[in-house]
Amino acid sequence: MCDEAARSRVLVVGATGRLGGSLVRASLAAGHPTFALVRPHHFAVPDSTPLRSLAGATLVKGSLEDYPSLLEAVGQVDVVVCAVPTKQALEQKPLIRAIKEAGCVKRFIPAEFGLDPTKVQIRGMDHGFYEKKIEIRHLIESEGIPHTYVCCNFLMRYLLPSLVQPGLDAPPRDEVKIFGDGNTRGVFVEETDVAKFTICTIDDPRTLNNTLYLRPLGNVYSMNELVDLWEKKINKFLNKIYITEEQLLKNIEGKR
Numbered sequence: 001m002c003d004e005a006a007r008s009r010v011l012v013v014g015a016t017g018r019l020g021g022s023l024v025r026a027s028l029a030a031g032h033p034t035f036a037l038v039r040p041h042h043f044a045v046p047d048s049t050p051l052r053s054l055a056g057a058t059l060v061k062g063s064l065e066d067y068p069s070l071l072e073a074v075g076q077v078d079v080v081v082c083a084v085p086t087k088q089a090l091e092q093k094p095l096i097r098a099i100k101e102a103g104c105v106k107r108f109i110p111a112e113f114g115l116d117p118t119k120v121q122i123r124g125m126d127h128g129f130y131e132k133k134i135e136i137r138h139l140i141e142s143e144g145i146p147h148t149y150v151c152c153n154f155l156m157r158y159l160l161p162s163l164v165q166p167g168l169d170a171p172p173r174d175e176v177k178i179f180g181d182g183n184t185r186g187v188f189v190e191e192t193d194v195a196k197f198t199i200c201t202i203d204d205p206r207t208l209n210n211t212l213y214l215r216p217l218g219n220v221y222s223m224n225e226l227v228d229l230w231e232k233k234i235n236k237f238l239n240k241i242y243i244t245e246e247q248l249l250k251n252i253e254g255k256r
């Protein structure tokens, strides 16, 4: 049965993941009764780190492949937030079916948490990365499920630690590749902030059936600006190699 308590009851799917864990902690911190869908293999080690990190949440054993577990989990809450990886976006279909069948969910936030899939063009090289998210949006909307899409742009843990140098783990100290002219700006956000904003939005009528874009002013930087900051920090100028869009596409296609 669905609960009518004043504070929204929140279910996080993908709770043992990086963003999912932050969502659980943000939800608990905001005082929401919080439920975490956890796959059965985690319970094989009762006091494991992933389970301990969810302390305070009600753990529900289940998975996207186990429809009865989804129905049971969804039936206890008002809000469902999903944070499974994008490559598994289409696996949210049974979750959407369960939300429809349970009938008590006032808001569903699907696994997006990136660029707006309807505004990105990737020229057929992304293995359906954005199409999957769009397909899930269409299903949510055709089923009439109340929703919010969270477009947070880039998580800081990706790209930024290497100063946007694919293949590196740390910023370069001699030579840096700059894609395009380096003036296009990107938005880099901290995962815990994304989680907090996501939880803030669940009771906000302005974001119902709408998209929330996260673009904090202090988090918007071009590649040239990032390189400039890094050079000041290490007190050294880097050799800059500019790579045109055309060359980058050739590199990705392996046609050097």
Ligand SMILES: NC(=O)c1ccc[n+]([C@@H]2O[C@H](COP(=O)([O-])OP(=O)(O)OC[C@H]3O[C@@H](n4cnc5c(N)ncnc54)[C@H](OP(=O)(O)O)[C@@H]3O)[C@@H](O)[C@H]2O)c1
Binding pocket: 013, 014, 015, 016, 017, 018, 019, 020, 039, 042, 062, 063, 064, 065, 082, 083, 084, 085, 086, 088, 091, 110, 111, 112, 113, 114, 115, 152, 153, 154, 155, 156, 158
């Ligand atoms: N904007 C960006 O730069 C950026 C970067 C990365 C990710 N993201 C977004 O962040 C979100 C989460 O990504 P993440 O990197 O935090 O994920 P992650 O750390 O890989 O965690 C994935 C979670 O999904 C769970 N899961 C996987 N398959 C499942 C299934 N069949 N049933 C139930 N749970 C399942 C995993 O459970 P187990 O622990 O059991 O495996 C885990 O809890 C995604 O929406 C992704 O698009 C955005």
